[in-house]
Amino acid sequence: MDNLNFRDIGASDKNSLQHLASTCRVFGGNVCPRCGCDEICRIEGGNRRRCPECGYRFTLYSGRWLNEIHVSPSSWLWIIKFFEMELTATRISNETKISYPTILKAVTAIRRSIAAATAHGREFLRNPGASRHIPVFYSREGGGGETTAILTANRIKILDQLEQGYLICTDKDVRHDSLLCDGIWHGPADFGRGFPRFRTYLAHPTGARHFIMERLHKYHGVRDEMLPLYVLEMEYRYNNHGSQLFELLVENICRFVPGKYRGAMERKPASVK
Numbered sequence: 001m002d003n004l005n006f007r008d009i010g011a012s013d014k015n016s017l018q019h020l021a022s023t024c025r026v027f028g029g030n031v032c033p034r035c036g037c038d039e040i041c042r043i044e045g046g047n048r049r050r051c052p053e054c055g056y057r058f059t060l061y062s063g064r065w066l067n068e069i070h071v072s073p074s075s076w077l078w079i080i081k082f083f084e085m086e087l088t089a090t091r092i093s094n095e096t097k098i099s100y101p102t103i104l105k106a107v108t109a110i111r112r113s114i115a116a117a118t119a120h121g122r123e124f125l126r127n128p129g130a131s132r133h134i135p136v137f138y139s140r141e142g143g144g145g146e147t148t149a150i151l152t153a154n155r156i157k158i159l160d161q162l163e164q165g166y167l168i169c170t171d172k173d174v175r176h177d178s179l180l181c182d183g184i185w186h187g188p189a190d191f192g193r194g195f196p197r198f199r200t201y202l203a204h205p206t207g208a209r210h211f212i213m214e215r216l217h218k219y220h221g222v223r224d225e226m227l228p229l230y231v232l233e234m235e236y237r238y239n240n241h242g243s244q245l246f247e248l249l250v251e252n253i254c255r256f257v258p259g260k261y262r263g264a265m266e267r268k269p270a271s272v273k
């Protein structure tokens, strides 16, 4: 979607709602989020929906990432637009006149919906991981050796366009030029001062690693447990560079939250009436 089109859609709540509703229909379907029934009834002048099978009353947002905050449809699209433009949460809050805590929830929902859009991201969401030990080899001149690094964030598998690899976070005292995990080379990734409280190694190819580092440099540190989400976001931006990122972000936010409702994930065939 170009900016001109976006201005048409984002200009009114009616157009924005239409855009979100049609995206929800394609990504997730017009189904009951609780049981998956796809013959839902409109109630309350079309504002709410009711499932004839399980009786659940819900809105367009229910069960989807969209439901993480309650703002008007055009506000949601503007938040996504500003996120696409890489504005900080503070700037988005100023531009939209929506409170900072709400914007923070919104951008976290966008980041989590990005994670849910990739296989390795879904794996991370299922198991964000506490500190644990995994065997990691280090390489240096004159031969490699074995050490055990302490993971403070979950490793992330890179499955799609990028070579398979992980984000490895180690204690600060692990000082090696590179790490080998499952036979995959991991280069050091410097995210800038004040960031983070551990040393980070990424398996991404050089181009992607630089792209990710350059963007993460703009942040002045994020919470340890949030770092994988930021890396997943930057990796997604890298993989979809030059494509319609805004549309992809809208599609992601319109999908059902994995694991929230069984019904939305396992659609039943339409019942015969």
Ligand SMILES: [Zn+2]
Pocket (backbone or CB within 6 Å): 032, 033, 034, 035, 036, 037, 051, 052, 053, 054, 055, 056
């Ligand atoms: Zn239902």
